[in-house]
Amino acid sequence: MRPEILFSLFTPVTALPGVGPRTAALIERLSGPNIVDLCFHLPTGLIDRRFAPPLSAVPDGAVVTVTFTIDKHQPARNKRMPYRILCSDENGEMTLVFFHAKEDYLRRMLPEGEQRVISGKAEYYQDKLQITHPDHIAELKDIASLQRVEPVYPLTVGLTPKPLGKAISAAIDKAPYLPEWQDAAYFAKQGWPSWGAALHAVHAPTSENDLSPNSNARARLAFDELLANQLALGLVRRNMRGGRGREIKGTGELWSKVQAALSYILTGAQTQSITEIAADMGSSTRMLRLLQGDVGSGKTIVALAAMLIAVETGAQAVMMAPTEILARQHYDTLKPLLEAVGVHSVCLTGRDKGKAREALLSEIVSGETRVVLGTHAIFQKTIEFQDLALAVIDEQHRFGVHQRLSIAAKGQSAVDVLVMTATPIPRTLTLTAYGDMDVSRLTEKPPGRTPVETRALPLERLAEIVSAVERAIVSGAQVYWVCPLVEESEDNDLAAADARHAALTRVLGDHVGLIHGRMKGPEKDQVMAAFSSGAMKVLVATTVIEVGVDVPSATVMVIEHAERFGLAQLHQLRGRVGRGAKRSSCLLLYAPPLTQTARARIEILRKTDDGFRIAEEDLRLRGAGELLGTRQSGLPEFRLADLSVHAELLAAARDDARLILEKDPELEGPRGAPLRVLLYLFERDAAVRYLRSG
Ligand code: ADP
Ligand code: MG
Secondary structure, eight states: OOOOGGGGSSSSSSSSOOOOOOOOOOOOOTTTHHHHHHHTOOOOEEEEEOOOOOOGGOOTTEEEEEEEEEEEOOOOTTTTTOEEEEEEEEOOEEEEEEEEEEEHHHHHHHHHTOEEEEHHHHHHHEEEEEEEEEEEEEEEGHHHHHSSSEEOOOOOTOHHHHHHHHHHHHHHHHOOOOOSSSSSSHHHHOOOOHHHHHHHHHTTTOSSHHHHHTTHHHHHHHHHHHHHHHHHHHHHHHHHHOOOOOOOOOOOOOHHHHHHHHSSSSOOOHHHHHHOOOOHHHHHSOOOOEEEOOOOOOOOOHHHHHHHHHHHOEEEEEESSHHHHHHHHHHHHHHHHHHHOOOOOOOOOOOOOOHHHHHHHHHHHHTTTOOEEGGGGGGGGGOOSSSSSEEEESSGGGGOOHHHHHHSSSSSSSSSSEEESSSSSOOOHHHHHHHTTTEEEEOOOOOOOOEEEEEEEEEEGHHHOOOOOHHHHHOOEEEEEEEEEEEOOOHHHHHHHHHHHHHHHHOOOOOEEEEOOSSOHHHHHHHHHHHHTSSSSEEOOEEEEEETOOOOTTEEEEEEEEEESSHHHHHHHHHHHHHHSOOEEEEEEEEESSHHHHHHHHHHHHOOOOOOHHHHHHHHHGGGGGGGGGHHOOOOOOEEEEETTHHHHHHHHHHHHHHHHHHHHSSSSSSSHHHHHHHTTTTHHHHTSSSOOO
């Protein structure tokens, strides 16, 4: 239960004066539904209104606050003309200009013969000072409230600065005094303000310095957020590790047979990872391990080794992929290897319905099936195992902590969990998303790959590129053609892909296929099968092929509007080619002009193929929030912390969280109660439940 002290913050924004349902809906879209969300909506700029010169000394383009007498109203003579108000002070003159103005409103606000003060941006028109639509109009007695530094907030369509600013001020006023949860010594050393003072300070910047993520107030709030994240992960970890573990010690019998049958030998990194996994599984604490490995680094076989350890002890294993295509592909790869050593496996996805599904399920519960390959949808329904010992989750970045927990809850006793991610994640992010896990890294790729030649070309050269593709096909190549990401709507993606498919078919004939997320499973399989077999030469796709698809004979990757993709995503896509012995190329088509960031992104991609380095660069270029399209990624989103700047704070938060849980595991000591408040403040309610008296 959320502590009472936070009730006012977790009240809907409609409770604020002046916020009706319409504004509330806009605010919700912008920052979130509650007052706390507004408190954490930080300004990105400021307007300094302290400059108050006489009218005769107002510089062009400056934001000024000026005091004057209203001399005369000049209403607009027609709709296209502006409404003008002539004003003056002792030595100077000024015209106020309003378009589409309401006369009675203006006469009320700015009555002739009286003095007023306004703030706005000065311009000169035919050498005369004028201010169009001043930001503020006030009476002289209110000059102090005008002459200040105003924070500038990110907006959303339909929401203007004034109502938002008012709502935020009101929200901050509702913020309660909260007891200090920070370590007193660390806190003093940093010279940080209290939570309340920090909150006020971040919303009242007086200089650009105050907007810096390293300002005392912002750093403090960022640290709070990071500490909540690390503490929550620490609690999840403890909960998953807690209780009786199970010692899964394989005999090595099946795995050695499979290994002998492979056409290649494992890389050092693969062997090392398998050793680490075997040690985890064999120990009495539960395994929670992340296997990080770039595209094509050979994670699948490592997963197979782990699953065979479970099977060798008479238990079952499951491996889950985020998409059906991938689940099928794992099945196609692993089934023959498993069958050769007499291990029965099945593929189970959301597509299996009715009787067929029942049959699969009963095979699993009876134990006839030892290995289950499927989509993560498997785990949304109740499926029972005879004796599940290991869950492998492929392409983890689509999963969150919660899925991880629901999977872990499946076995009778603690199920070992191996998570594999194909997107190499920077170390700092690993810590925030997987702080609860041990990490193995496949830093070395299987030998014998030729690097992919990467080129960037403007979209104007499309015709040329199509001819090149045509030539490539004639000489036997297969081509992926990835269509742009349009907004966040799948429909639009689809339209773009459809159009490209039609256009390419016109030029290249009917060797061109199309695959997208809206297609039914069997349709997708057909297309993939045709492409895999080589019957289909060009595969036009939306980003459904992003993760994991393996067709070694494809050697050309064309990415349209490459500037719309993130670096990690481009790297993933490029990883679809260069999987066979033949030389591959990747063409990044972009719409000029490129932003500096887009240019830098393409440049990095051309220079390196090292996924870990690319991930670090991506973080540096974009800031963690945008990384990997965080929203869909399951990586935590931070509102106050910026991981491209606050990496050191994150490390400190991790150390602090560890120390806290070591000294006071149930958060019952003097710092415990405030720390619980912190967890609730950042909505880590689920983590609090792991406490004895949560
Ligand atoms: P990912 O890490 O992207 O899942 P995969 O497991 O799909 O990579 O492996 C990519 C390809 O590399 C597969 O065709 C696989 O058979 C092959 N492969 C894996 N390990 C090795 C190795 N040690 N030597 C040669 N090829 C390997
Ligand atoms: Mg894979």
